Amino acid sequence: MHAVLAIVAGAACGLLALVARADEITDQLDQAKSYYEEGDVGGAIGELEFAIQALRGQLNGQLLETFPAAPAGWTASDDDSDASAAMPIMGNVVQRTYRKEGGDSRIEARLMSGGGFMQGLASMFMNPAMLASQPNAKRIRIGRQNGVVIFDPADRSGQLMVDLGGKVSLMLEGSNLDGPEAMTGLAEGWDLEKVKELTGL
Numbered sequence: 001m002h003a004v005l006a007i008v009a010g011a012a013c014g015l016l017a018l019v020a021r022a023d024e025i026t027d028q029l030d031q032a033k034s035y036y037e038e039g040d041v042g043g044a045i046g047e048l049e050f051a052i053q054a055l056r057g058q059l060n061g062q063l064l065e066t067f068p069a070a071p072a073g074w075t076a077s078d079d080d081s082d083a084s085a086a087m088p089i090m091g092n093v094v095q096r097t098y099r100k101e102g103g104d105s106r107i108e109a110r111l112m113s114g115g116g117f118m119q120g121l122a123s124m125f126m127n128p129a130m131l132a133s134q135p136n137a138k139r140i141r142i143g144r145q146n147g148v149v150i151f152d153p154a155d156r157s158g159q160l161m162v163d164l165g166g167k168v169s170l171m172l173e174g175s176n177l178d179g180p181e182a183m184t185g186l187a188e189g190w191d192l193e194k195v196k197e198l199t200g201l
Helices: 004-035 042-063 117-125 129-131 181-188 192-199
Strands: 073-078 092-100 106-113 137-142 143-153 158-163 170-176
Touching: 042 092, 106 181, 117 129, 137 181, 143 181, 158 181, 158 192, 170 181, 170 192, 181 192
Parallel strands: none
Antiparallel strands: 073 092, 092 106, 106 170, 137 143, 143 158, 158 170
């Protein structure tokens, strides 16, 4: 009984937090409109920037839910994406780190949108000319999406990139891996349909 009450209470708190956040955004938009009507363009811009930041935080939280769960024998930890999301050169980046229990294997998974250097880098690796110049690269399919995986057995590291319509890119970078299979398995567990829905693809 106590466990059920705890679950209900937790869900209610989460719902209240979402409502409060939504009201906060509405208040900021209303304040921006008020400033604009008063001729305070700088104040309006400031309120809109706060509202955009809050909306981006909501979107990033939803995007993070599309990431694959940690496979058996691995753990996952979410990284703070606010800093990178605020930097235009980086675009919007949401990331999660996977680590193998009892070992040193590690995979950094990133979802990038809104342009920026990292997304451009991922798209560059998808270029056929670039792909042909990489001896350890091969084209793969993740669901209905084209991807590229590069793995160097000498240093046991690799990258996997998937491009979604030129608007969103997924990048996995692995180190101390026995092969590319761990990266491929994670990519296959990504909810790409939900990613496309959230990003308007």
